[in-house]
Amino acid sequence: MIIIVFLCLYLATNNYYIVDGRITSISQDQEDLDVETQLKLINKPPLKTIHADGYIVDCIDINKQPAFDNPLLKNHKIQLKPSFEVTSTKSTRLSSIGIEEDLCPEGTVPIRRTTKDDLIRTKYLSDMNARILNKDIRGRHYAGVKMKKDATRYLEIGGIIDTYNLPVQNPDQITSAYIYLSNGGSENDKNIIMTGWEVHPRVFGDGQTYFFTRWADKTRNKGCTNLICPGFVQIDKSFPLGTPVGPASTYNGKQREMSVAISHDPKTKNWWVRLQNKSLGYYPEILFSNLAFANLGGWTGMTSTPPGIPSPPMGSGHFPDKSLLRSCYIRQMYFRDNAFFNRVPEDMDAKPFTDSSCYDVKYNGWDAKVKGYLMLFGGPGGKCGE
Known part of the structure; x- marks a missing residue:
């Protein structure tokens, strides 16, 4: 029995498998070939290629983008623009993300090319997104x-988020700021969409700050960030998901912002994501088991850390x-209700919340300086009572 246990451990930690009772090794060449095959399936033939700072962006036929690798979207008809009036938010401060109007030609969308390292991270992340949302x-x-x-149906949420680049000690740590809309009777069946900025080396490959959009259906244990799995239908031809934010805000110095929104389309039932007042694309309704409308929403900072490691800083630190x-x-x-009227947090008795002495939030409602509703949040992190 001991010999069998050691044999199983040996096989599990080495590139071997058993065929007809014989131990056969998996060659590195075969592994590399498998990876190359997967990359060819993921990376569609581009009509144009753009070499950015450390990565490659391909302009892909809009009808052949990664979203349509999802079996649920096999016969999906692309919606080229929202059917509703888009709410614009004006920023009086510096933008954190520059959007190029003519990055890709008409009929194509910019998709960041997947690399071998990206594929390895994707395998690790196959079931992580549901955990991120817990x-x-x-x-x-x-x-x-x-x-x-309550009974109110939330159909849109938006805001302008101050953007920082904060250090994390571990690739599995997260520090982020985002808006979200969700539905579900409990944490076990929650359907949710969120968008904002995030530092998460395990997802993005480094410690930079990235714009992100994420979806999850916890009933089906499905969902992911950006285009890690097929689901988000990109329409905008100027901004590739997976682009780092930069430069970020400086403490007691220049501030950089991003304007974001999530909106439900009353005609198609799709959920649109906007960045800097541009409609990037949408999540088709069919992806979700229970998101015909949202009954929860908010604006928040979030951190996450593995057991035994102090929490990272949040916000400005x-x-x-x-x-x-x-x-x-x-x-x-702001948000929009089921009558699709623009509302403000006070209308729904919105409440500030924090769950740790490592961080704090200050919310006083309307602020005359910014001529809108404002919340301040963040903290240094540390040992937060885990």
Whole structure:
């Protein structure tokens, strides 16, 4: 029995398998060939290639983009623009993300090319997204403002997020700021969409800050970030998902912002994601088991850390004070209800919340300086009571 156990351990930790009772090795050449085959399936033939700073962007036929590798979208008809009036939010500060109007030609969308390293990370992340969305995971902390759950149907949420690049100690740590809409009776069946910025080396491959959009259906244990799995239908031809944010805000210095929104289309039932007032694309309704509308939503900072490792900083890395130069913030906070009227957090008795002494949030509603609703949040992290 001991010999069998050691044999199983040996096979599990080495590139071997058993055929007809014989131990056969898997050659490195075969592994490399398998990876190359997968990359050819993922990376569609481009009509144009753009060499960016450290990565490659391909302009792919809009009808052949990765989203349509999802069996649920096999017969999906592309929606080229929202059927509703888009809400614009004006930023008086510097933009954190530059969007090039003519990055790709008409009829194509920019897709960041998947590399071998990306593929390895994708395998690791196959079931991670549902865990990312579980607020009860040890080491996960939040500080933000959320709307109460009631009969109101939330069809849109938006805001302008201050953008920082904060250090993390471990590739599995996360620090982020985002908006979200969700539906579901419990954490076990939650359907959710979120968008904002995030530092997460395990997902993005380095410690930079990235714009992200994420979806999940916990009933089906499905979902992922950006284009890691097929689902998000890109329409915009100027901004490739997986682009780092830069430069970010400087503590007590120049501030950089991104304007984001999530909107439900009343005609097609698709969920649109906007960045800097541009409609990037949408999540088709068919992806979700229970997201015909949202009954929860909010604006939040979030951190996550593995057991035994102190939590990373959130926001600007400092507790919020009265200064917009020192405190990370989300401003111009708004949502739309089931009548599709623009509303503000006060209308739904929105409440600030935090679950740790490592972070704090300050929310006073309307702020005359920014001429909108404002929350300040963040903190240094550390040993947060895990």
